[in-house]
Amino acid sequence: MLKPEQLKKEAYKNAKDFKKKIASLKKEKDKKLDLKINDLDDKAFAHIDCLSCANCCKTLGPLFTQKDVERVAKHLRMKPGAFTEKYLRIDEDHDYVLQETPCSFLDSENYCTIYDVRPKACADYPNTHLKNQKKMLGLLQKNVEYCPAVFEIVEKL
């Protein structure tokens, strides 16, 4: 597995190839593409341990929906407004995101301290186990730089 600090460099080195490869996926049938990416996701996460990485939690951080805010705030015994004020900001797309990265809920051993109630975006990341991959090819391209599993998936496509 590539170390998080190697990812950007390797992604940059392979940028042209990966871009071409991902663009060519637009021609594939939706179901076939889902099967291919979901299978590579299974294979990558069979040996990649997120606890030895946590790069998504350290560098990206999730988007929080209203439901996420209410669920996490309740778990922390806070009012949603107080939670939002303490941890979140509104980004350029008008979404609630973390005020800072690494995520405030990541502990020193890379565990998520709100794992059971974490935002949906965290539970779904890096999305390569989901259906409708064709709609997420832009994300796949972006995540090559942040997630070693996605790098491996794109490498093997």
Ligand code: SF4
């Ligand atoms: S999802 Fe990807 S970036 Fe996040 S911890 Fe796991 S391997 Fe690392």
Ligand code: SF4
């Ligand atoms: S809420 Fe948990 S899973 Fe999501 S970014 Fe923070 S530490 Fe990671």
